[in-house]
Amino acid sequence: KNSGQDPSGFRLLASETLIDLSASTMRADLFAKAVDSVIDDLGEKDVLPWILGMWLVAFGAESGRYFPYKRRNFPYPSSEAALREAIAIGERESLKSVEFGGLYHLQMQMKFRNDFAEFHQVVERLAEIADSRFTTQVAVVADCHAALHARQGDFAAAYRDCERFMEAIEAANEPMVERWPHYITKFQVLLADRKPREAAALLSDLLPRLDGGARKRTEICILAAEALETLWGGDSHYGDRLKIFLEALRDISWPMVLLNVPDLLAELLGDALERGIEPKLCRSLIGERRLDVPQRRPAAWPWPLKVHVLGGFRLELDGNPLPLGAKPPTKALDILRVLAISKDNTCSLETLQDWLWPDLDGDQARAACEQALHRLRKLLGRTDLIVQREGKLRLASDKVWVDLADWDARLKAVAIANGEALPEAEALFLAFPGPLFLHERASFWSLAAAEKVRRDLIDLGLRIGLRLETTGNAHEARSIYLRTLELYPDAGPVCKALIKERLARRDFEAAVDDYARYKRALDAAGEAAPAAEIRALVEPYLARLTR
The missing domain is CATH 1.25.40.10 (Tetratricopeptide repeat domain)
Incomplete structure (x- = not known):
């Protein structure tokens, strides 16, 4: 309430403080009140760009990480939109701290939703504007480079990056709350390099210096490393280790686990689904993190479409049998049948037309094929399950299991x-x-x-x-x-x-x-x-x- 007509800038500073507090105490109600109360203040012209920019960074970080926020007439449709606006303010007003904060949390959200398309550009911009006088910024840039180089398979460079951020936090005598994320990054570099035992040892040595949420999350990471070690070593206790890891993860509800190595998380979750371990948690994480299908393509993965052709033809859409009706569209389903049995689930349109409409001439066969394909997509309720490109049809390999x-x-x-x-x-x-x-x-x-x-x-x-x-x-x-x-x-x-x-x-x-x-x-x-x-x-x- 603004009974005393406090300036909007002061109100945004107070809101930012409460947003930070809501994240540290995990109080969604406090976050919502802190944001709801200043919606009108966000449009005030007299608010300093620095204050608005830093508020957007705080809101974008916590909304994207913990408390998704949706309100009618709210000017920022997503946490990413708020962060990008903060970055724009920082660039326009030469406020590098605002831009740096926005970029840092934007790259975190990119990793969270498994979208690395712009990751390289964001990290390079962070490196450009970082102030070498501030060890925190030096450490952040080195941390981001470590994640980038590990993804690229350049582990020599990734380990050098780890040395840089470790030296920076040591030189600044950073408190453990600031050091912890960097230890987690080095842990993930070791995992990406398939050194799970070293990764677990790194964090085990850290445990006596931790408490609260940081300690619980560190223990989760160690359990993940132990599960991966048994997986890669062909140990018969892999299923037991996997169960322990996921049960512990369920208890603390930490969706950002293994943020830099989503492929390893996907591998663990896929195996857990195959074994019936914490299926609700696995499906939730797969959806929330937008994880890619593991290379092994487990049948239990939450595929949008599953096509069964062995032992009879049937379809599952989003995990449920798809009823084909009393009079199913035969030709439309024949397109799906052909794709399901074709090499790489791909077939040229010309071949399809020759096989399914042999009695029609070229133009008529093309028109009939287009109509059948339209009916098929309508039946499936999605247009992205069947891809048409360069005269060929194929089943989307990341969405369809056969x-x-x-x-x-x-x-x-x-x-x-x-x-x-x-x-x-x-x-x-x-x-x-x-x-x-x-x-x-x-x-x-x-x-x-x-x-x-x-x-x-x-x-x-x-x-x-x-x-x-x-x-x-x-x-x-x-x-x-x-x-x-x-x-x-x-x-x-x-x-x-x-x-x-x-x-x-x-x-x-x-x-x-x-x-x-x-x-x-x-x-x-x-x-x-x-x-x-x-x-x-x-x-x-x-x-x-x-x-």
Whole structure:
């Protein structure tokens, strides 16, 4: 309340002080009151640019970090807008402290939302206007350069930057509250350089000098380093370490964890989702930090669109099944089917038109394709899931997950590991959902992909079964063979392996039954009679058992 008609400049200074206090005490109500009370003062012409600029820096920093602020008629639509206005004031009025503060918090927000497009330019501008007489500014610039060089993979430069900011804070005899962020930066440089043990040791030595929120956040960082160490070392306790880290993170609610290494945070969160660890927290952090999909592309990641083509065609939009209606747009969905089975989920428009509209001429096929694509985007409710560029369509790799691509990637990983990954191979085999476009009429454009899936699954089943047989697990091998034949009854090599296993146990009747089932499957498919080598296996027992 302004009962005494205090000058707007004084009111903004008081508001700025309360904003700082609200952040240190984590009082959202105090922040809101401090801002609400001075909305009218922000437009006063007599306010000094320095006061307005510093208020905008304080508001932009805390609104972006802790207390998102939205009010009708408020002149700054976002915390970033407030910081950019502070930077503009600093440039226009030659107020370098205002510009420096705005740039510093702007780069923090860029890191928070995983947007590094302008990061290099912002850091370079900070370096240009920093005053070498102020050790705080020297340390800030070196800190930002350390983050930048670590992202670029130039760790020699990043470590030199760390030495600079450590020397600066030591020369100024900075209190621990000012030193702490720089230790966290060096910690993250070590993590980016895949030195988790050294990173944890750095912060462990610091713990006795910390208390309150800084100590809790430091402990969270140490837990993150320990989880990454077990991950990169292939330690079987990785899941336990990951659970401890995320439970502790949930308890203190610190979304800015691992700010400079968002890819490492994404890797941890993706693995946690796959294991069912703190899924609500993981999804919240992924959204709030706008994290990129990890290289492994986990199925449990919160994908905007998931396309299933194995074991039947179905779609999930934002984690929920997408109902296709009584009369689904066939051609529109065929576009999605084609992209889902194409290499790199990309197909030229010309090929699409030839495949899906073979009876139409060029212009008509183009018009039909455009109309179907429009219907597809309308069905999905988004235009950014399917990208059109240079005469090609592709599924946006950062927004769309396809089960076939996931299956191929996991199959390749198992093949690389060879015999050492038998449990992983079995898990992959047992999780196979089913043949491509199960229960749908085959289209000529899907035949090659369907045959590859069939061939890969049969090959995987044979490799697992034969390996189990050689290790004395004949019963498990039979289960694998039988499961393969449930999916592909006409798989000759699998039937042959199964019959040989039956005969090795002198179960002649079961061997003949397997052969008869295989023959019926071939007849149903309209294929030729069983191979002579397979019939030869059971020939001696056919007449004996049918007498």
